[in-house]
Amino acid sequence: xxxxxxxxKRVALELRPGNxxxxxxxxxxxxxxxxxxxxxxxFQSENGIIGMAPVPEPGAENEDLSDAxxxxxxxxxxxxxxxxxxxxxxxxGGHLDVTVLGGLQIDEExxxxxxxxxxxxxxxxxxxxxxxxxxxxxxVAMQHSAKGTPKIVKRCELxxxxxxxxxxxxxELAVIEPTDKGLVLREVAPGVAVADVMAxxxxxxxxxxxxxxxxxxx
Amino acid sequence: xxxxxKLEDTVAMIxxxxxxxxxxxxxxxxxPHLIEELLRQNKRGLTVIxxxxxxxxxxxxxxxxxxxxxxxxxxxxxxxxxxxxxxxxGETEVELVPQGTLAERVxxxxxxxxxxxxxxxxxxxVEDGKQRIExxxxxxxxxRALKADFALIAAKRADYLGNLEYALTARNFNPxxxxxxxxxxxxxxxxVPVGVIPPDSVVTPNVLVDCLxxxxxxxx
Numbered sequence: 001x002x003x004x005x006x007x008x009k010r011v012a013l014e015l016r017p018g019n020x021x022x023x024x025x026x027x028x029x030x031x032x033x034x035x036x037x038x039x040x041x042x043f044q045s046e047n048g049i050i051g052m053a054p055v056p057e058p059g060a061e062n063e064d065l066s067d068a069x070x071x072x073x074x075x076x077x078x079x080x081x082x083x084x085x086x087x088x089x090x091x092x093g094g095h096l097d098v099t100v101l102g103g104l105q106i107d108e109e110x111x112x113x114x115x116x117x118x119x120x121x122x123x124x125x126x127x128x129x130x131x132x133x134x135x136x137x138x139x140v141a142m143q144h145s146a147k148g149t150p151k152i153v154k155r156c157e158l159x160x161x162x163x164x165x166x167x168x169x170x171x172e173l174a175v176i177e178p179t180d181k182g183l184v185l186r187e188v189a190p191g192v193a194v195a196d197v198m199a200x201x202x203x204x205x206x207x208x209x210x211x212x213x214x215x216x217x218x
Numbered sequence: 219x220x221x222x223x224k225l226e227d228t229v230a231m232i233x234x235x236x237x238x239x240x241x242x243x244x245x246x247x248x249x250p251h252l253i254e255e256l257l258r259q260n261k262r263g264l265t266v267i268x269x270x271x272x273x274x275x276x277x278x279x280x281x282x283x284x285x286x287x288x289x290x291x292x293x294x295x296x297x298x299x300x301x302x303x304x305x306x307x308g309e310t311e312v313e314l315v316p317q318g319t320l321a322e323r324v325x326x327x328x329x330x331x332x333x334x335x336x337x338x339x340x341x342x343x344v345e346d347g348k349q350r351i352e353x354x355x356x357x358x359x360x361x362r363a364l365k366a367d368f369a370l371i372a373a374k375r376a377d378y379l380g381n382l383e384y385a386l387t388a389r390n391f392n393p394x395x396x397x398x399x400x401x402x403x404x405x406x407x408x409x410v411p412v413g414v415i416p417p418d419s420v421v422t423p424n425v426l427v428d429c430l431x432x433x434x435x436x437x438x
Contacts, residue, residue: 047244130317
């Protein structure tokens, strides 16, 4: 299993039947394909729909129906569409159960930076700031390091997305929970040692006496 | 009384330097013929308020590529390298706004409010220069309302009075912007006789719409 699939599968275990879930572009989008059996959730796309689904078949694209990246999608029976104020009312108003986003950096206080690299990349925050501020649960799905540089750091150098502490970080090496005491190592990936995770993390990790392996077959 | 006008006459009302709200999300729900006509009439110095600048050859991205835009207020420009290039080169001013905040600022403009209080952006660079207000233990930013000279709206279906219906994710910012501009120009895929669109299906009531142009078909 490749690293991204592992991350997507582990994040999918966090979703509960009936949850309203928003998946960011890229790696987080892969979570939809790995829902455990019996877990039906509703996916929101912030451009204005609950009930997004893959395009049912090639040729069935609808020019009025796309995801937040502009790619064609489908809609499940029972889907609902709405304007952008309603869409962000759902996000900010406490109606969104889970958001899964990518990350550039996360610090010891669990604060996420994921929207710009000054001088290099200024894409804009899109919906990320509202999602992190407003979702009931924020899960960051990302690779543990970028070209060998740890993405989990003492203090974010990149501009923050929100000062809100995210709820869970899932990488190809570990599951880490930011708490008021610091970053707690909750799980390691199959075949990964606690020492490996620590070596690739740029922040202090709190390591409980027992750290289970992610409940995912390899 | 029909509000259908010739495309060229409608766009001719828009002067250089006008502030435009343009509906759409990555080009979906952006009025294609209105964009095309803005380009053909070679408008300059526009301020564009929109969710994003799409891609260089798509929707609002075409206005950016043609250097018709002086200032952009948007939530996302990451899919358009040309917008980023113009911003870094200082050719185009870009104000980045969190998407939910942008939606609310436009809504506030159309709904007669001076602004909104949102927790989004507190403690980030978005807070710079803004007033922080604490209410019942939560910190909010005061975000001011946005208004425009013209709103360019894409609708799925209109009647001749200007009642508008939208389709799926092509709705996005369109109904909000139709409230927030001095003059509202709507491009509809279909224009149907008055009475065909049931009252419960009307999202933008006709009184908000000043001019209609047809994207494709007209009936009756």
